Amino acid sequence: xxxxxxxxxPQGIEYVRILPEIVLSAFxxxxxxxxxxxxxxxxxxxxxTIALIGSLAAIAASQYQTQxxxxxxxxxxxxVDAFSIFFHIVVTTVTAVVxxxxxxxxxxxxxxxGEYYALVLFGAVGMCLxxxxxxxxxxxxxxxxxxxxxxxxAGYRRRVAIxxxxxxxxxxxxxxxxxxxxxxxxxxFGATGSTSIAKIGETLNAGPVPLLAYVAIxxxxxxxxxxxxxxPFHIWTPDVYEGAPxxxxxxxxTAPKAAVFAVLLRVLFxxxxxxxxxxxxxxxxxxxxxxNIGALVQxxxxxxxxxxxxxxxxxxxxxxAALPSSGIxxxxxxxxxxxxxxxxxxxxxxxxxxxxxxxxxxEDYAGLGRRSPILAATLTLFLLSLIGIPITGGFFAKFYVxxxxxxxxxxxxxxxxxxxxxxxxxxxxxxxVMMYMREPRxxxxxxxxxxxxxxxxxxxxxxxxxxxxxxxxxxxxxxxAAALLR
Amino acid sequence: MxxxxxxxxxxxxxxxxxxxVVGVLTRRNVVVVLMSIELILNAVNLNLVAFSRIxxxxxxxxxxxxxxxxAAEAAVGLGILIAFFRxxxxxxxxxxxxxxx
Amino acid sequence: MLHLSIFLFFGAICAAGAVNLLVQRHPINSALSLIxxxxxxxxxxxxxxxxxxxxxxxxxxxxxxxxxFVFVIMxxxxxxxxxxEGSRVAMILGIPGMLVGSALVAWVLLERSGTSSVAVGSLxxxxxxxxxxxxxxxxxxxxxxxVLVLIAIMGAVVLASHxxxxxxxxxxx
Numbered sequence: 035x036x037x038x039x040x041x042x043x044p045q046g047i048e049y050v051r052i053l054p055e056i057v058l059s060a061f062x063x064x065x066x067x068x069x070x071x072x073x074x075x076x077x078x079x080x081x082x083t084i085a086l087i088g089s090l091a092a093i094a095a096s097q098y099q100t101q102x103x104x105x106x107x108x109x110x111x112x113x114v115d116a117f118s119i120f121f122h123i124v125v126t127t128v129t130a131v132v133x134x135x136x137x138x139x140x141x142x143x144x145x146x147x148g149e150y151y152a153l154v155l156f157g158a159v160g161m162c163l164x165x166x167x168x169x170x171x172x173x174x175x176x177x178x179x180x181x182x183x184x185x186x187x188a189g190y191r192r193r194v195a196i197x198x199x200x201x202x203x204x205x206x207x208x209x210x211x212x213x214x215x216x217x218x219x220x221x222x223f224g225a226t227g228s229t230s231i232a233k234i235g236e237t238l239n240a241g242p243v244p245l246l247a248y249v250a251i252x253x254x255x256x257x258x259x260x261x262x263x264x265x266p267f268h269i270w271t272p273d274v275y276e277g278a279p280x281x282x283x284x285x286x287x288t289a290p291k292a293a294v295f296a297v298l299l300r301v302l303f304x305x306x307x308x309x310x311x312x313x314x315x316x317x318x319x320x321x322x323x324x325x326n327i328g329a330l331v332q333x334x335x336x337x338x339x340x341x342x343x344x345x346x347x348x349x350x351x352x353x354x355a356a357l358p359s360s361g362i363x364x365x366x367x368x369x370x371x372x373x374x375x376x377x378x379x380x381x382x383x384x385x386x387x388x389x390x391x392x393x394x395x396x397e398d399y400a401g402l403g404r405r406s407p408i409l410a411a412t413l414t415l416f417l418l419s420l421i422g423i424p425i426t427g428g429f430f431a432k433f434y435v436x437x438x439x440x441x442x443x444x445x446x447x448x449x450x451x452x453x454x455x456x457x458x459x460x461x462x463x464x465x466x467v468m469m470y471m472r473e474p475r476x477x478x479x480x481x482x483x484x485x486x487x488x489x490x491x492x493x494x495x496x497x498x499x500x501x502x503x504x505x506x507x508x509x510x511x512x513x514x515a516a517a518l519l520r
Numbered sequence: 521m522x523x524x525x526x527x528x529x530x531x532x533x534x535x536x537x538x539x540x541v542v543g544v545l546t547r548r549n550v551v552v553v554l555m556s557i558e559l560i561l562n563a564v565n566l567n568l569v570a571f572s573r574i575x576x577x578x579x580x581x582x583x584x585x586x587x588x589x590x591a592a593e594a595a596v597g598l599g600i601l602i603a604f605f606r607x608x609x610x611x612x613x614x615x616x617x618x619x620x621x
Numbered sequence: 622m623l624h625l626s627i628f629l630f631f632g633a634i635c636a637a638g639a640v641n642l643l644v645q646r647h648p649i650n651s652a653l654s655l656i657x658x659x660x661x662x663x664x665x666x667x668x669x670x671x672x673x674x675x676x677x678x679x680x681x682x683x684x685x686x687x688x689x690f691v692f693v694i695m696x697x698x699x700x701x702x703x704x705x706e707g708s709r710v711a712m713i714l715g716i717p718g719m720l721v722g723s724a725l726v727a728w729v730l731l732e733r734s735g736t737s738s739v740a741v742g743s744l745x746x747x748x749x750x751x752x753x754x755x756x757x758x759x760x761x762x763x764x765x766x767x768v769l770v771l772i773a774i775m776g777a778v779v780l781a782s783h784x785x786x787x788x789x790x791x792x793x794x
Contacts, residue, residue, distance in 0.1 A: 592773035
């Protein structure tokens with residue numbers, strides 16, 4: 035190797051800029067190596083602990099990145115700034131909570147733990163990279179890492195028919211969506227001659243926007259819309275959420291979504307995507323309406339929350355239609371708040387479902403308030419946050435999104451959003467009423483809350499309340515991150 | 521006779537894309553649906569290579585990544601299919617029906 | 622002239638293979654026509670000057686991936702589909718939608734036709750240049766691809782291994 039090529043090797047700081055990803059992959063590999071070596075009966079708890087340490091180390095690594103100056107690495111492939119660190123922390127924290135939830139779940143469902151924890155960590159690698167990548171090639175690879183690991187995890191209960199069915203559906207529609215996204219990327223490359231988001235932005239800003247770019251943005255939006263379960267690309271959501279393991283639903287309804295929203299923010303705002311407004315308007319209005327109407331008639335709590343997640347994707351997209359200065363921070367805040375409350379909901383569900391996920395209908399939740407007051411109280415907190423009641427994170431999330439929309443004179447969209455929030459309150463309250471006002475159908479005691487689950491509930495409950503009581507600091511951070519993005 | 525332009529290749533790619541989408545929407549056999557998705561990925565690759573005639577080599581690099589991803593997707597997809605087949609003894613999409621609306 | 626006729630010949634094989642993939646009722650025939658599509662696409666890549674991509678297309682796509690497909694078709698013994706019309710909703714909504722979409726794409730492409738004419742073979746696609754980009758500018762995506770492949774291997778092992786083997790292990794231990 036000649037000296038000149040050696041000098042162009044990546045510098046030390048560039049490795050720091052992908053440190054969380056390196057940490058997560060290293061721990062994933064360690065788990066894979068240890069899996070065949072340790073005793074089957076003890077492996078679950080031990081590998082889970084290693085995965086937990088890995089995710090905590092990744093949170094620490096993301097924190098450490100704030101000490102370093104923001105900048106790009108690996109020849110403009112990734113850019114670490116306040117924006118990417120924000121999403122890194124959301125993703126890695128969700129990963130930690132999901133791993134804590136899974137401790138008990140793996141034992142109760144009698145699943146093999148090794149590959150499970152490794153896949154969760156590797157999936158988190160993809161999601162972290164998505165939020166810091168500024169090059170469509172890397173975004174695509176990272177998107178595929180996160181998607182493929184969630185396809186596999188969705189079918190992890192492979193002796194159960196609905197789990198492998200949900201995996202088939204998720205895989206077919208997901209890879210169909212990826213193909214659309216790729217076709218859009220190819221056309222964008224054709225229209226602008228680059229796959230770097232910054233260069234695409236320059237080209238689109240400089241001259242007349244080629245028609246091809248509009249088609250490209252539309253196709254990319256279809257592909258990413260599938261991944262965040264926005265209507266009219268939401269058809270897979272309820273089926274997949276019903277069949278997939280409950281902790282994994284908590285994972286895939288929050289972390290990959292947060293990462294895809296990060297990609298959407300970068301692509302739509304940093305690349306100055308043309309024609310985005312009407313596209314987002316329609317998709318946001320449809321998602322909110324179809325999601326809430328669908329949720330009204332559900333009797334299975336996992337399906338109910340699936341429709342609710344479609345509706346929440348709609349609320350989040352409202353922020354995308356607003357002006358960048360207020361819309362981007364609002365979207366970031368919403369992502370964090372939604373991640374906290376939804377992952378908490380599914381932690382409760384995965385504990386209560388018990389072996390074989392038998393107890394997942396609304397009737398099963400009757401009288402939970404008396405049978406397990408703590409479980410019922412935490413679930414109530416998360417549901418109230420999903421409604422958007424003050425002192426919970428959901429309230430400020432909705433508040434910032436709708437005020438950002440009003441600042442951009444999107445009165446119609448705001449009215450649709452507020453009406454939908456009112457409709458949404460009905461089905462969340464139905465669950466709460468079920469828990470506290472109905473007689474329990476069976477008197478079997480709910481299993482006591484183990485330590486791991488308790489910690490998971492404590493973290494997500496704390497985050498929900500923190501965002502609801504002291505939203506200022508997070509919002510301020512999001513504002514500064516959004517300022518860097520433009 | 522008109523010279524061949526990038527456009528010629530783009531038309532072939534668009535045809536493959538449309539045929540792939542039609543295949544995904546109309547066929548019942550999961551394996552054939554997967555093959556239709558591969559058809560779309562091939563259309564993407566042809567687009568990328570054709571555009572790289574205008575813009576430079578990145579397009580070809582991208583198409584190599586797409587091929588790698590197609591391999592990964594095929595391996596996982598067929599694995600999912602085998603797990604599904606063990607439970608249901610069918611490979612038809614419309615029999616993926618335990619889960620209802 | 623020769624160039625044009627090669628392009629037209631393999632382009633036609635490509636389109637015909639894709640149509641054949643859709644109308645064949647036995648998946649193995651569909652797989653064979655997909656191989657035809659891929660090989661003729663490799664020729665098109667050669668015409669475009671992308672030698673390396675053409676080689677990869679034949680070796681990985683037509684070779685490795687399609688062997689996997691054929692293997693799984695044989696393993697599952699999928700058999701003939703009874704009917705090929707599929708979902709009615711897809712037929713009613715999907716196909717007109719796709720026709721509109723393809724008309725739109727064709728129209729957009731035609732509008733750009735003026736700028737896209739480039740002489741044949743003006744772009745080198747030699748492995749050396751590819752390697753220069755792949756191991757320098759695109760080093761990070763290249764390395765990250767290893768995680769993707771690792772996940773794919775792990776997923777195939779997890780999903781395709783027989784569920785009973787796992788419970789047996791548990792009993793033995």
